[in-house]
Amino acid sequence: MIDVNRLLRGLLLRQAVLTGTPRRRQRAFPVLAIAVRRLPAVGDGSGTSRVAEGLPGKPDIHVVPAGHFAFLALCSPQLAAAVPRICTDVPAGFDRATFHREFNATLVKFFREQFGER
Numbered sequence: 001m002i003d004v005n006r007l008l009r010g011l012l013l014r015q016a017v018l019t020g021t022p023r024r025r026q027r028a029f030p031v032l033a034i035a036v037r038r039l040p041a042v043g044d045g046s047g048t049s050r051v052a053e054g055l056p057g058k059p060d061i062h063v064v065p066a067g068h069f070a071f072l073a074l075c076s077p078q079l080a081a082a083v084p085r086i087c088t089d090v091p092a093g094f095d096r097a098t099f100h101r102e103f104n105a106t107l108v109k110f111f112r113e114q115f116g117e118r
Contacts (some may be wrong), residue, residue, distance in 0.1 A: 028057025029073050032110045034103065035061065062106065066094045074100070 032079045035048040064070060067090045074096055075087035089096055 028055075030110070030114045031055055031057070031059035032107070033059050033061045034064060034106070036064050036066055036070060060110065064099065064103075066090065066096075066099065070099055071103075078086060110112055 031052075032049055033052065035052060048063075052061060069086045070089055072086060075083075080087040
């Protein structure tokens with residue numbers, strides 16, 4: 001499994017080393033972070049905040065009250081029967097279809113605000 005927090009820290013460190021720019025003097029850039037609320041026994045949920053603290057500027061952070069499988073597309077009945085673990089959202093009652101509509105709208109809004117209407 002990929003440790004996204006370690007990957008991002010590594011990329012930021014690489015940028016600082018390659019550019020010779022200390023983190024506090026790096027140019028800020030827009031960041032939208034959409035993270036899941038951690039589930040018990042999976043982690044303390046502070047990874048997104050720790051990464052955000054290392055970024056120049058202030059990222060826009062949204063926390064989704066679900067597990068990470070919520071980011072997967074909706075499951076067909078066949079896939080849900082074959083692999084229920086990735087098709088069953090936690091907590092019960094989380095609406096994956098609504099989440100994806102809102103997630104897509106959030107991304108479009110962010111890109112339009114940052115890069116203009118194109």
